[in-house]
Amino acid sequence: MRFIERPFCEVSGAPFDHDLGVGMVSPEVIANPPPYEKARAAVFYDGAARKLAHGLKYSDRADLAAMMAGWMIRAGREVLDTSDVIVSVPLHRSRLFSRRYNQSAELARAIARLTGRPFEAGGLRRVRATRQQVGLGLRARQDNVRGAFAVPADRTPRIAGRRVLLVDDVLTTGSTVEAAARALLRAGAERVSVLTFARVASPGGETLYA
Template identity: 90%
Template structure:
């Protein structure tokens, strides 16, 4: 006899084995808070304390740069900085401020081999960047230079981009952008020094230009500070024929001097 739902008693042994294996995994590796390591109910979650420290970026913010406003200036408003220095990208969006538990998530993904965090972080990015995601044809990420990639073993921006692609069905053009010149770490550099540091550092390989030319590109990175890196990367994509470029990051620094622990 079988249930109308299609469940058969002949499937029961296999289901018991799978459930038993899942129970054993949970017993040996209980889910912990991604921010502080305390035990939580499910994987990919934050405890109440860490959750309370996350500051999601909501409107009002600049329609172009995504920089938050102190008060609502009305629909479609842009910041004075964007008016004075228009960025090459169409729009930039970020999910959270780079502080509290969000900062720990970035460091875990970037420095502690916590690639498992990418899916949760990507979910937050999708929520914050739905408008730029829907208006994009392909996803690329800000690349690491091959020497830094070798030392870190993986590119955290690529992990985020890959997770976003899997969750949304958007194609990810891995290798669509290359860092052709090694650069200094941006920590401690002023705006002009940051711009000089990444100028000409990116290029689209000739073999990848067909995946970029004429397409609306979404550029993904982990943290936006002054915007120098994503602007340099955007210019490289536009030179390769991208129709336009939008930017989506997990976090953004509230003020350019607030990233002293970020490399």
Template identity: 75%
Template sequence: MRLVYPPICAGCGIMTGDHAALCAVCWQSVRFIERPYCEITGAPFDHDRGEGLVSPEAIARPPAYGKARAAVFYDGVARKIAQGLKYSDRADLAEMMAAWMVRAGRDVIDDSDVIIAVPLHRRRLFSRHYNQSAELARAVARLSGKRFLPAGLHRVRATERQVGLGLRARQDNVRGAFRTPETQKARLFGVRILLVDDVLTTGATVEAATRALKRGGAGEVNVLTFARVARSGEETLYA
């Protein structure tokens, strides 16, 4: 199989020692998110403001979720990897991406009982063949030993793409788009949930999903994504 499908760098395509890996040059270009950052939203600070500090945005507009964490900034090689998983049928990348997520989100993983992915609407799922967030959630669950609930949340309304929309428009777009199935409510009642998505932009999608889970009886909901944009509202291809 290695003769037919030799391992190549997920970033630039040169030969590497393993599949779904990065060469040294691409690895050095990835911007991993490290402290200091807001303990609630995970938004990085430009300088160290002290342990446990919360951003003014999180104080003024507390999110529905408890904490959010992300592994990398959504740019360069990391952006290419995220788009490869989402649009190019590169499901093989999920394991590598999930390993980075587990490293970045150990605190929210430890505080969770089960893992749930942000779902796709069935029409979009049919066109893409799989849900990239579910692939990440499944891999995170496998690496962390947590339970993955693939049916814990449904997307009951097809939404428009979020590209070009401001925060308020994004919020309106996903309002009422998610619902906890009646058959899952007893299983989720009071449970601490880790909600997994691929990219965090403004947070509108994970906020809507969090509210749906809490209406369904879930306890605390934390968020873990592979990447986040450097600035809130920065344009991406992601819904």
């Protein structure tokens, strides 16, 4: 596996090919600031990491979550230490029924267990069924998840005024976590940070970000 190490963009976590100095951010973030404060990922989404992510997501290998969460904690210590509550990116109930569990929730639950941070299961809901993001371009991905998430009214008091860590398995363009972060902020979250197991890199070596 290829673990993600500095240098990378201080906001998006997108790796740089050379060190630009402490606190530097990518041109993409300057042009289009994301709604979250920081995003971090443990590994690049290729090789063994891709197999692990697919095993967790599609092959009923929920037992992999604890190992993957350990790497995520190492990569995301700075965002973990400044978060009050952990929330996972949810599946729509129809997809949850077919998969039987939410891989992002399994990662979030494992991180909570290993760190002692509270996990707010059901803190975010996918209120609209969406197409799978695989194979969609950036604009289509953004349109697909726009307005797809909301914080249930009975969970709002547990989100409002709190620093939220949003957990997902893989960051591709960032469209999903951005839509989810906006929903958390609308519910009154003080701020949102993102932690994923892996992030996708383009064939040219530059990390995709949106």
